[in-house]
Amino acid sequence: MDIKTKLKRSLSSVESAISSLKRARGQTTDAYHEISKAIRELEDAEYNIRKSIREME
Structure with missing residues (x-):
């Protein structure tokens, strides 16, 4: 899985958390x-x- 996909998945999780709050x-x-x-x-x-971030370093 590439970095862009991982970051998109992370962003989706953050957006979902914001919605829950x-x-x-x-x-x-x-x-x-x-x-x-x-x-x-x-x-x-x-x-x-x-x-x-670790993988990008």
């Missing part, structure tokens, strides 16, 4: 679940981005 912001009952999901997605994106 926006949904959570407007809700109180499901906020914990939505925020937890967003955190997991951001952590996955962070890992993928760091991995891509």
Whole structure:
């Protein structure tokens, strides 16, 4: 898998996390679940981005 594809996948994860946080912001009952999901997605994106950077060096 090339770097561009990995970065696109990471970007997609970040976008999904942002969307989850926006949904959570407007809700109180499901906020914990939505925020937890967003955190997991951001952590996955962070890992993928760091991995891509290491591969580019």
